[in-house]
Amino acid sequence: MARMDRADGHRYFEGLAVAHVLGGLDDSEGRVFRAHLLECADCRARVGELRAIAHDLADVERDEHRVRAAQVIETKRRESDDAEDDLEEAPTPTRASRFTVLGGLLFLVGLSLWNFTLHGEMTQLEADNRNLVNAGVLRETGTEWRSAISDGDVQGVVKEDGEDFVVAVDGLDPAQRYGLYVKDDSGTIAHRFYFGPSEEGRLYRLFPLPENADRLLISDPEDTGDTPAEPDSEPSGDTVFEARRP
Ligand SMILES: [Zn+2]
Structure with missing residues (x-):
C-alpha cells in the first residue's frame, strides 16, 4: 500500500519535470520541485534527460536557421555580382548538420502524420461510440x-x-x-x-x-x-x- 501511495504522489513530480525544463513552473511550484530534486535521484536523472532532448531540439532549430540564412545569402550573391566583395563569408552548413536538420524534419513530419492518424481513428471511434450510446438510450425510451x-x-x-x-x-x-x-x-x-x-x-x-x-x-x-x-x-x-x- 505504502508503495502505491508513493507512486501516486510521485506522479505529480514527474508531471512537473517537463514544465520545469521548459521553464513553465510558477514560483511556488518551482520551489517545491527544486526541493524535491535535492532528495530524488530519479527526478534529477529525468530532468537531465529532458534537458538533453530540449538541447538537441534547440540545436536542430539553430542548424535549420543557419542553413536558411546561408541559402538567402547565396541567393543574394547570385543576384548581385557587384556586391560580392562586401558580403561576409556565409557559414557553410556541414553535411552533418544538414542531416541533423533533415532528421529533425522527418521526425516532425512523422509525428504529425502519426497524430493525424490517431486523430482520424479517435474521430471514428467517437462517432461509433456516440451511435451506440444514442442507440442504447433510444432502445430504452423509444416507441x-x-x-x-x-x-x-x-x-x-x-x-x-x-x-x-x-x-x-x-x-x-x-x-x-x-x-x-x-x-x-x-x-x-x-x-x-x-x-x-x-x-x-x-x-x-x-x-x-x-x-x-x-x-x-x-x-x-x-x-x-x-x-x-x-x-x-x-x-x-x-x-x-x-x-x-x-
Ligand atoms: Zn522524484
Whole structure:
C-alpha cells in the first residue's frame, strides 16, 4: 500500500519535470520541485534527460536557421555580382548538420502524420461510440414498432423517437450479407443499408428516421452465384425480419 501511495504522489513530480525544463513552473511550484530534486535521484536523472532532448531540439532549430540564412545569402550573391566583395563569408552548413536538420524534419513530419492518424481513428471511434450510446438510450425510451418475425431464428426490435430509429436484431447468419430497407407509406424505399452481421449474428444500429417511414424489412438476398449473395436496391430473397410503425 505504502508503495502505491508513493507512486501516486510521485506522479505529480514527474508531471512537473517537463514544465520545469521548459521553464513553465510558477514560483511556488518551482520551489517545491527544486526541493524535491535535492532528495530524488530519479527526478534529477529525468530532468537531465529532458534537458538533453530540449538541447538537441534547440540545436536542430539553430542548424535549420543557419542553413536558411546561408541559402538567402547565396541567393543574394547570385543576384548581385557587384556586391560580392562586401558580403561576409556565409557559414557553410556541414553535411552533418544538414542531416541533423533533415532528421529533425522527418521526425516532425512523422509525428504529425502519426497524430493525424490517431486523430482520424479517435474521430471514428467517437462517432461509433456516440451511435451506440444514442442507440442504447433510444432502445430504452423509444416507441416500439410492431414486429412480425418471418424466420424462426431471427428476433429483433425497432424503436424510434420521431427523429431516429434503432434496430436490434439477433439470430442472423454471420456469414451472410443482408439488406435493410425502410419503406414509406407509399411503399417507396426511403432508406437502405447493406450489412454483414457481427460474429454473434447481431445488428445493433441507430439511423435517422426517414419521413413517413412505415415499415422496415431485413432480407436475405436471393442467391445469384456470388458468395455471399449481395443485397440489391430492392428487397429480394427471404424477408427474415419485418416491423411496422404503429
Ligand atoms: Zn522524484
